[in-house]
Amino acid sequence: MLSLTEENYLKAIYHLSDGGSKSVLTNEVADAMSTKPASVTDMVKKLSAKKLITYEKYYGVTITKQGKTDALNIIRKHRLWETFLVQKLNFHWDQVHEVAEQLEHIQSPLLIEKLDEFLNFPVADPHGHPIPDKNGKIHTGQQIPLCEVPGKKTVTVLAVNVKESSSFLQYLSKIGVYIGAKLAILDKAEFDGSIEIMIDGKKKVFVSKEASQNILVTP
Amino acid sequence: MLSLTEENYLKAIYHLSDGGSKSVLTNEVADAMSTKPASVTDMVKKLSAKKLITYEKYYGVTITKQGKTDALNIIRKHRLWETFLVQKLNFHWDQVHEVAEQLEHIQSPLLIEKLDEFLNFPVADPHGHPIPDKNGKIHTGQQIPLCEVPGKKTVTVLAVNVKESSSFLQYLSKIGVYIGAKLAILDKAEFDGSIEIMIDGKKKVFVSKEASQNILVTP
DNA sequence: TAAAAAGTTTAGACGAGTCTAAAAAATTAT
DNA sequence: ATAATTTTTTAGACTCGTCTAAACTTTTTA
Incomplete structure (x- = not known):
């Protein structure tokens, strides 16, 4: 323990x-x-x-192997709780991290099993990160940072990196980026790495290199 | 803190x-x-x-006053979580105590507010104990131990005392006692304080003095 | 009401987790 | 390849919550 x-x-x-x-x-x-x-x-x-x-x-x-197993179990709990907070309690995706940091330490395998079922066995948390299954297996498809998409195609947002800052998530909400949004790459500025995108065919915005590194999309 | x-x-x-x-x-x-x-x-x-x-x-x-306020807040959290576990995750009423002992320490007023709303502002937990409102106010009607009911009338189960032992709760489930059950008092044995009751007009059982002290009913 | 018993507090110690300051090892720069 | 710098570890100390053993206070009993 x-x-x-x-x-x-x-x-x-x-x-x-x-x-x-x-x-x-x-x-x-x-x-x-x-x-x-x-x-x-x-x-x-x-x-x-x-x-x-x-x-x-x-x-x-x-x-080690065992360390990985234990870590994945904690991450599984964290992401299930985040999913619960957003899907059931109507938290915003920028409000869940700190609370889930506490909830992930609750010790009760039964609780997590039942929570998983209650949420209908979700495969990703509100930020698009995969939820390890009860055996620690992660099912993820390919995803690449927006800044690395070659050419000018249209991609789908799969996940966003969160780190510490909820302000990045607030920014994304504000400009209209969410998991599942369609991003059409319009232009790339060589000098600062910023990218012009069209979100869901409606809204044109520039995103910085910094931001585009943390938006993960379909390859 | x-x-x-x-x-x-x-x-x-x-x-x-x-x-x-x-x-x-x-x-x-x-x-x-x-x-x-x-x-x-x-x-x-x-x-x-x-x-x-x-x-x-x-x-x-x-x-002190402040101590009471703080204690009631913890109890509120405990009982809301117990309600969540039973109503939403289908826990049995004898499975929730230990988990709620952990969950009650999660620090997030927003979480508790949203949980309360999600549960539709419940007034009692799965054992019938009142849930203090967000101001620490407890709304309870009159309730007395089954052993103190005068005469041989029919009463309704309002709450059960839990202490440590989930085995008492398992026993109650087994004989058919639950919150809201109707108990008709049939007979009282002087020598050991045991009581014969009819549960929901269907099942006749004897309950010990010990047990009848921990079943709280309408006066 | 004095002696015995029961209950409570103090003193000193310990493990967990943290820190600062100093020592030791590894890296880098000249 | 040696000196300077950076990184890491060790040593010793501190807080929190706990304990045992001894001292002290209150209550009970005779």
């Missing part, structure tokens, strides 16, 4: 390692968790003792 | 003091919280410093 803090570290390491595909440095974890490197060192020793990560002094940590 | 532990102590003190109407001794709190008296002494000093209780050495604690 993991403590709340251990769960948060494990989840951060999972995300920083891109789902376990690369190793993660102490300072990266410290940044992500808003703690000091010394605290991270202490914690990775504990997670390593529990076989959830492997830790090599001065060279960072790698997540 | 209270810690999880402080919230649990405050809630225990609220319940032990019958909603603030009497003072509570250190040992009673220790029993209720399954800790040692020494730990209670430490904690009541902290809650007292926060003006949630008044503490007089060797003479126990009394809950």
Whole structure:
């Protein structure tokens, strides 16, 4: 059984390692968790003792099979709760993250099973991120950042990256971008990477490079 | 802002003091919280410093106005979550307590407001206990333990006391007692306090004194 | 009403999680 | 390839919530 803090570290390491595909440095974890490197060192020793990560002094940590499983379970809970908040309680997609950060730590497999059923076994959360199934399997199709779409075609919004800032989500709502929106790429500015798009064939807007990196669309 | 532990102590003190109407001794709190008296002494000093209780050495604690408000807010959350689990997720009434003990600590006034609305502003939880409104007001009609009903009339089940044991709830389900059930009192045994009742005009059973003390009915 | 019992508090310790400051290792720059 | 810089770890300390053992206060009993 993991403590709340251990769960948060494990989840951060999972995300920083891109789902376990690369190793993660102490300072990266410290940044992500808003703690000091010394605290991270202490914690990775504990997670390593529990076989959830492997830790090599001065060279960072790698997540183990079991660590991945545990992390995916937490992420599953987080995304199911976000889905609940938006679909059932009418939260806005920019209001759910902090609450789900708390709810994801509730310990009750039965609760999650029943919540999943209540929500009709959703496959993605309100930001388009896939919800791991109860075995930790993620079903995702191909998706690429808007800024990397070649040429001037029309694409569909599949997901948006959230990080910390709900203000990005508010911005997207304001300009009319949502999961499922159709974006026609009209023009790309070489000098700053900004893109002109037409949203749902109605509204023309410019989005910055920064923004277009965080809008994931059909390839 | 209270810690999880402080919230649990405050809630225990609220319940032990019958909603603030009497003072509570250190040992009673220790029993209720399954800790040692020494730990209670430490904690009541902290809650007292926060003006949630008044503490007089060797003479126990009394809950303050603010303490009552905070305790009622936690109880409100607990009972709303229990209602959610039963009404929306199809939990059984004997499965909800432990999960609600966790959920009651989630910090988000917006969540509770929306949950309340989603549940259609329920006035009682699955065990018949009143849900304080957002101002901490409790709307309860008169209710008395089954064992104290005078004579042999027919009464309606309004609530059941839960304490720790879900086995009492399982027992009640098994014999057919639920919130709203009609109980006709057929006979009372002097020697052991047991009562013979007819449930919903269908099923005759004997219930022990112990059980009849924890079934609350219309007067 | 004095002695015994019961209940409560204090003192000191411990684990979890965090921090700062200093030491050690790795990286980079000259 | 050695010096300077950056990163990481260690050491020691602090808070929170807990404990045991001992001291103290209140209540009960004889």
